[in-house]
Amino acid sequence: MIYWQLFLAFFRIGIFGFGGGPTMVPLFHTECVKKYKWVTEDDFADNLALGNALPGPIATKLAAYIGYRVKGWKGALVANIAVVLPVVVLMIALLGVIYQYKDAPGVYGMIQAIGPVIAVMTGVMTWEFLQKGWQGASSKTGISIALALSIVALVLLDLHPGIVVGIALLISFAYTTWSVRKRKKKDSEEGAA
Numbered sequence: 001m002i003y004w005q006l007f008l009a010f011f012r013i014g015i016f017g018f019g020g021g022p023t024m025v026p027l028f029h030t031e032c033v034k035k036y037k038w039v040t041e042d043d044f045a046d047n048l049a050l051g052n053a054l055p056g057p058i059a060t061k062l063a064a065y066i067g068y069r070v071k072g073w074k075g076a077l078v079a080n081i082a083v084v085l086p087v088v089v090l091m092i093a094l095l096g097v098i099y100q101y102k103d104a105p106g107v108y109g110m111i112q113a114i115g116p117v118i119a120v121m122t123g124v125m126t127w128e129f130l131q132k133g134w135q136g137a138s139s140k141t142g143i144s145i146a147l148a149l150s151i152v153a154l155v156l157l158d159l160h161p162g163i164v165v166g167i168a169l170l171i172s173f174a175y176t177t178w179s180v181r182k183r184k185k186k187d188s189e190e191g192a193a
């Protein structure tokens with residue numbers, strides 16, 4: 001039964017994820033965190049960040065991770081097949097139709113209308129992640145600085161998002177390691193006194 005649920009959930013993501021990764025991430029969140037509760041909000045956010053730092057499409061990375069968490073290697077395989085299958089079939093069908101009717105006003109309008117929907121879905125999910133990160137942050141100043149630097153790096157410096165995520169991961173790792181060592185040193189000094 002769980003394999004069937006995995007297949008259906010990821011198949012739905014593959015069907016409704018028109019536009020690729022940015023539209024699929026909110027669908028992954030809805031299916032895997034909210035509906036089936038296969039992963040927590042924190043796990044999803046962490047693995048989304050890690051997945052964005054790795055090369056390749058985010059859909060297959062998230063499907064493999066969540067499928068593996070649910071049912072091991074077989075779950076990862078089922079989830080990946082389910083998320084890719086509708087994309088392959090629909091791309092072949094849609095490209096045939098679009099190529100044949102590319103100048104028709106209805107097809108052109110459909111293609112133009114999907115852009116704002118994708119932007120809203122991505123914006124809502126970004127806002128939810130920002131709120132969650134803000135609530136769980138130990139340093140609001142640190143989060144504000146990281147947000148501002150990320151915006152500067154992405155918008156003004158036009159750095160690749162993977163590079164920005166990688167830099168953020170390295171800084172977070174270094175800061176966390178430093179603060180843990182500092183705390184251990186303070187605890188050992190207090191224990192010796």
